[in-house]
Amino acid sequence: MANHGEKRWRLVLTASPLQGHMTPMLHLATFLHSKGFSITIAHSNLNPPDPSSHPGFTFVPLNDMSTVNTDFAGAGQFLKTLNDNCRPYFKEHLVDIMNAQKDAACEKETIVIIHDNLMSFAASVAGDLGLPAIILRTSSASTFPAMKIIPSLIQEGRFPVEDSMLQEIVQELHPLRYKDLPFINLPIQHALEVINMIIPKTPPVAILWNTLEFLEPSALAQIRDHYKVPIFTVGPLHKIIPAPSTSFYEEDTSCISWLDKQAPKSVIYVSLGSIAKVDDKVLTEMAWGLANSNQPFLWVVRPGSVKGFEWIEFLPEGLVHEMKLRGLIVKWAPQKEVLAHNAVGGFWSHCGWNSTLESMFEGVPMVCQPFELDQKINSRYLSCVWKMGLEIVVERKEIEGVIRRVLVGKEGEEMRQRGMEIKEKIRVAISHGGSSNNSLNEVVDFILSL
Template identity: 70%
Template sequence: MADHGGSGRRCQLVLIASPLQGHMTPMLQLGTYLHSKGCFSITIAHSEFNSPDPSKHPDFHFQPLPDNVSGTDIVCASFIHFVQTYNNNCKPHFQGHLIKIINEQKDKSNKESIVIIHDHLMFFAASVASELGLPNIILRSSSAAFYPAFMIIPKLHQQGRYPAQDSSLQDIVPELHPFRYMDLPYNNRPVEETLRKITMSTPNSPPSASIYNTLEFLEESALTEIRDHYQGPIFTIGPLHKIIPTPSTSFLEEDMSCISWLNKQAPKSVVYVSLGSLAHVDEKVSTEMAWGLANSNQQFLWVIRPGSVHGFEWIEFLPEGLVAKFKKRGLIVKWAPQKEVLAHNAVGGFWSHCGWNSTLEGVCEGVPMLCQPFVADQQLNARYLSYVWKMGIEIVVERGEIKGAIKRLLVDEEGKKMRGKAMEIQEKIKIALSHGGSSQNSLIDLVDFILSM
C-alpha cells in the first residue's frame, strides 16, 4: 500500500462516533487505519454516554461532548427520541470545539486541512460542517442494502403497497430483489421521517463522500443502486475489523474464560449464541431459546447480557430443570470476545441478531448462521445470509424449530453445504483485502481523496 507519510500533506481528521457499540467499533477501526498512514491526526469526538477508552488508543485525541443522556434513555425512551436528544445536546459543544480548532489553524504557518468524518446517526455533524465550510464524509455502519430499502418506503406508501398485508409479507419487492416486504426496515411514519433525516444527512449539507463497511462482491446490486442515485464517491472499505488490528472496543467486559472452555470442545461442535449489545428479549422468547438449545443435544456458548431479558437481572428466567442440563452441554457468559470466539475451531454455527458487524464477523470466519433479526438492517442482513449467500437459516423462536435448526446447522448435510458456501465467501474476502483487491484499492482511494480536500 502506498505510504503517504512523506508527501508533506497533513490533515486533521475529526471523527464523530455514535455511542452505540455497533457504530463506535467501525469508527475506531477506521481511525486506527487512517492514523497508520502517517499523514492524519485523529480526534475522536464522542458523547459522554458509552465513551471509548482513551488508554486503548494513545495516538488519538479524545473530545467528549456533553449529551445529558444515559443508558436508561435508550431502553425507556424511544430510540428516535434518544437519537434526537443526543444530536441536539452534542451539537453546540461540537461546534465550539471545531471553531477552536479553526482558530488554532489560523495561527499556524503550516496549516492542516480539517475534515469531518461522522457516523450516520450523528447527523448534527453534517450541519455544523456545512455552517463552518468544512468537508464532511459519512461513515455508514449498516449494510449498504439498508439505504435503497429505506429510501423506497415513501414510494411504497404512496402506492398503497406498504405497510404490506400479511398475505404479501413474503412477496419480493420488485424494485429491491431479493428482499421481501417483511425485510423492509420500518413501518412507522414518525420513525421513518426522523430516520430519513439521519439516513440522508441534512439537505443543505450532503456528504462529500460516503464510506461503507462492506465489500463490492457482497452487496453488488445495492451498491450499484446507491451509485446510480446518490452523488459523491462511495468507498467500500470493509470488513474494517480485518483491515488493521485494533484493541477491543467493547463497552462490556469480555469473559475470556469461554475460550478455555472452547479449547476442550470438538471441532465445529459448538453453536455460539449472541443477540448483540442492544436487543432486549421477553421471558417467553428466552425460555423457548433455552429449551431449543437443551433439546438439540449440541454444545453451546450462550451470551446473555445482564438485564437483556425483560424483568430479570440475568439468568433467573431459566427453568430449574434446565440449569443442571445446561451445565453438561453448555456455557452461559455475560459477554464474550466475539471475534476470537468465531475464529475458534470448535465453533460450528453462530446464532445471531444479524447486526452488520456480527454478520461481517461471522462471514469473515466462514461460520454458517442462524438468523434471528430484530430491527433496522437486520432483516435485510438475514435475507442475505439465508437466501443470497446461502450460509444461514432464518428461524422462528419456537423450541421445536430451534432444535431442528441447530441440528441442521451442526450435524446434517445441509450444514456442511452452508459451511462450504461460507468458506467460499471467506476466500473471496481474503482476495478483496489483499494487494490489488477491491477493499484494499478503495482504502488507497479514500486516503488520496481525503488528502485532496
C-alpha cells in the first residue's frame, strides 16, 4: 500500500522513553508497517525498545539519556534535557537519509515524521527540513482543554490556588476541580514551560489521538476547533494492533496460574504504573488495607518504586505473612493478560491513559490513585463521567472499604455493568466500519496524500 506509482514512503517515528508513550507508538508503527510503509524508530537510550521484537523496523539511537531523572517534580527539566540532547542526532539522521537519496540513483522515498507530543524537537527539525510532521497523542483528549486553559487561569490569578479552593469545580472544565489540573504543584514558570513544550504553537499536518470518539466528544470538538487540521481517533491502539510486548520490565507470568485458582471477579489487581514512586508509609497503608479487606489481591510493587528501599523489605514480617494467605505480590505483571482474566474484579491504578484504556476494554472497574499530569483528569472522568471508577484516599480503613465496595458491593456491580457497556462500544469502534478502524485506514490514505 505504501508503494503508489513510483513513490515510496519512509515513516520516522519517535516516542519519549516513558512506557505509556513508547507502547502506543510501537503499536502504531506495527500497523503502518503492515500497510507497506518503511519504519524507522528514532529513540533515546533511556528505556530503548527491543529491536529483536520488531525485525522489520530500523532503529536509530539518538543519545544516551540514562542519567536523566524522570521524577514528576523534574518534568520540565527532564523534557528540556531530552529534547535538547536528542535534537541534533535526529536532524543528523534525517539529513543523512536525504543526502543519500540525492546521491543515489535508486527510487526516492517520501519522508514523514510521526512523534509524540513530548518530543517537540521532532516537529522543529521537520520544519527546518521541510518535512511533514504528525503528532501521536498518548494521553486522554480531555487533557488538552485542561492544559490549554492554564495560562489564562494564571493571568486571572486563578492558578495555582489556595488549599481551600482545591475541591472547587473549574467551571470552564466541568467536572474537573482545581486539584485535578496538571502541574498544580509546580511553580508557575515551570508549568508554563512544560505546557509550551506539550502544546505546539505551529500545528502539525495531522494529529493521531489514542482515544475513541464516543469517550471524549466535547474535548475532541475543542481540539478540532483549535488546530484546524485532521484529527484521527485511533484508540485503543493496544487492541486494534497486536504487537509483541513492549514492557520495560520482566513480566512475572506465574501470576496467571495463581489467578486461575481464584473465583470469578473476586480479585483486586493493584499496579501504580512504571514511573510513580511512593513513600514507605503510603505503601504500608496500602498493605494493611489490602490485608484487612479480606479479599484476594494481585499486587505489583515495582522494585525501586518505594523511596529509599529496594522492594518491600520495610513491611512488618507478620503483615507480609498475613498478606500471602490471601494475595500475591509480584514485581511486574503482564497487565493486559491480567485485566482480561475472569478472576479480576477490579483494578487499583494510577490511572495512566494506557492502563485506563486497557481496563475499559475489559470492562474492569477501577480504584483511582492518580499522581500527576493526565492521571488526575482520567481519575475524575472515570468516577464522574464514565462511572467506572472510585477515587481513593490512601488510608487503611478507606482502602479496606473501597475494595469491598468494588468487589462485593452494589457499586461494584453497577460499575461492572457500565464497564460492559463501554467494552461493547469499544468493540464496535475497533471492528470493521467502526470509528477507530475507519480512522486508522484514513491515516494511511492521508499519509499517501502527502
